[in-house]
Amino acid sequence: MILNALRGFFLLVIVSASTSAVQAGQTTQIDRLYGQIEQRLSYMKDVAAWKWQNKKPIEDMDREAIVLANTQKAAEAYGLDGPSTRAFFMAQIAAAKFIQKTHFDRWQTNGYDGGSPPDLQNKLRPAISQSGDNILALISLALPQISAAKDGDLIADLSLPKSFRVDMAAGLKQIYLNEKASTGRYAEILYRGALRVGTTGDYAPFSTGGIGNRSGIDIDLALSLADYLDVRLVFVQTSWPTLLEDLPNYDIGMSGISIQPFRQKVGYMSAPYHIGGKTPIIRCANQSKFASMADIDRAGVRIIVNPGGTNERYARANITQASLVIFSDNTEIFDEIVDGRADVMITDAIEVAYQAARNPNLCPALPDKTLTVAEKGFLMPKDDLLLRHVNRWLARLKDE
Template sequence: MRLIRTLLLVVASLCLNLPATAESNRLDDILARGALRVGTTGDYKPFSYRPATSVEFVGLDVELAGQLAKALGVKLELVPTSWPTLMKDLGEDRFDIAMSGVSISLDRQKKALYSIPYLRDGKTPITRCENKERFQTLAQIDHPGVRLIVNPGGTNERFARANIKQASIAVHPDNVTIFDQIIAGRADLMITDAIETRLQAKLKPQLCALHPEAPFDFSEKAYLLPRDLVWKTFVDQWLHQTIASGAFSPLLEKWLAHPWP
């Protein structure tokens, strides 16, 4: 009996020394704050776009950000970011999640987490339609005299520099006007996500998307998150339910068909 009493005293002492609350996590922080901060670039149709004459963002991921905030029961705060500063802004806690057509990459995965994927994609060329037979393959593209254009700091630039050694690579800072450079003849082509080539070819009849159904590589879109498993688990479950319920596909089609400026 003395041994049992001693053990009970030890257990009671240990319980008294336990922390009163569990370690905080971002999900609890968001709920306590009453606001979800979403980083978005505003330059990538159909995911996130902000016209030069407006302060409002629109797009597939912008609408889904609103639905995520509603599921949390908090207000939505959209935080402008850019592809070159995306990881820096996440690391500096400027937002809780990035929703802007973000491609999964192992480089980003070293510093952050991703949600489950919501879209399969890959890199493919877009060029003026009269040149569509010239740039079907990487071997055709990678020749001296060919002018490839890229937007800075994202997976498009990384793909180009990893695969193009002889053609020239020009960096254009504005992802909104980059396709106009091809139309104007100041560049021959761009290699970007297949979904973007499909949309831009629809918006700009002078341009043709080359084999978007069979891109050069495999990639997926997901939401970029800080290293917090409780928060990631909530986002994953919300996204899983959105996709499995059939609500995601009509939204994607809606924004692909949107009358973009």
């Protein structure tokens, strides 16, 4: 289990390192939106080829009505006012039909050369639908830039006749957040232009260092999330005892936070990005002395815990004989074990693996066992749209 924690640690390091690389080549949300619009239109040659081979007309008014209805419904999930997206997607449909007609006209003149296209129902439409969903997500992210852009600058670089670009730009300008989303934390982040990330700075390998010198897995992930949202990153100091109390002062907590019901009562937790559990760490010299939890939970044993987090909660709920030593400085707590002022700390397996790898005097007491199973996620206010975008960003990282 400890080995798995180390593997998980190195996996997270690889992920976080890749997120840092993103910073070097930042693109704006408008650029990403244009790329996704072009992606959606790129399917139209294959759509035209399928219709040509199956002797189907380019225009399908019933299908267009379904697409527009589905799009308006999907838009609401991204905090957009559904009806306000109609003009933009109608302009996209018009552009799609123009591209298809261009291919039809060429094939009628020069003969068909479209090859064997993918199936429309099973391959092309799901891909087009996914692209449409990505466009909605990017519009939701890019609204401040769309609002600020001059009409002539929007959609200017797409390879389409000017009339289509003008209609798409006008459609984009009409889109706005729905009433619920416009008053939520996500909208505040977007229009503030900054993401405030709460971190404790005392939990390696997730978050360490001072407020101006943070480092760790979650710090790299915070950089990646800010890049995804296309906003500045601001770190806010918090602590384990005040993590929930401080939530109004930051937008998302990223510090190796365990997903727990008591936290979910106050805020939302993202999809998990790490799975682990609690396990004890001791001085290596005491491995034969503390070979089981029965050895650890007995009179005379000093179990050290940092206050306010799940380590203290676990110890208070499960330790009945050993004495608890509360130590508030999480950055120095392992020195208390090394120097003999405490015997055991029960903490997350990834932290045990990390500390044991750094200090030859520290060892896991139960190398192949965790006492709990716990997932880590990111803590945020109860804002549906913020949660949706954070989970979308996480899913993209996993896919990449």
